[in-house]
Amino acid sequence: IDRRKAYLFVLNGKKVKSAYGDSAISLKQKLIPDKDFSKTKMVEGKSAYPGLIKGKVFVFNWGSKDFNKQIANMPEGAVLVAGQTRPSLMPAIRKASAIVTDEGGITSHAAIVSRELKIPCLIGTEYATKIFKTGDLVEVDANKGIASIEV
Known part of the structure; x- marks a missing residue:
């Protein structure tokens, strides 16, 4: 069920890392922070x-x-x-x-x-x-x- 929430593969050189659920969301935030759209119209x-x-x-x-x-x-x-x-x-x-x-x-x-x-x-x-x-x-x-x- 966690995989339905989020699933992430990260390829770094020859290393592959996978994560799912809350840990996938957390890892994505570290790798790709959310942009601030508060002033974008x-x-x-x-x-x-x-x-x-x-x-x-x-x-x-x-x-x-x-x-x-x-x-x-x-x-x-x-x-x-x-x-x-x-x-x-x-x-x-x-x-x-x-x-x-x-x-x-x-x-x-x-x-x-x-x-x-x-x-x-x-x-x-x-x-x-x-x-x-x-x-x-x-x-x-x-x-x-x-x-x-x-x-």
Whole structure:
């Protein structure tokens, strides 16, 4: 069960070290400290489908146990921010006015679905889920490949 929480391989020269659970999380923090995003108000990514949208953010957390409750609580017209999208997230995607993901390329699920549904979409932003919080008012300019918090 600890491996579901986190699993890490570290290759250093010819040595391989593996860790899982809390020790994997601790080792990752030592090797790659978290960045401070407290003053960051904008992300850049690749545009999967163009458009300009202003709306309130809904951050979807894949690690949460209340998956269906999150989808039910997402307001119609919200900007969906997620690490990535998958087919099981389609009920939320259909409610979204825009999609912003940390991961993904032009053939990712978010990219394909956004083109099909004609929803402005930014993919591969890396840190959107760390910068944007549920309720933030953002402008997603998928024409330019940026999303920013409105001040």
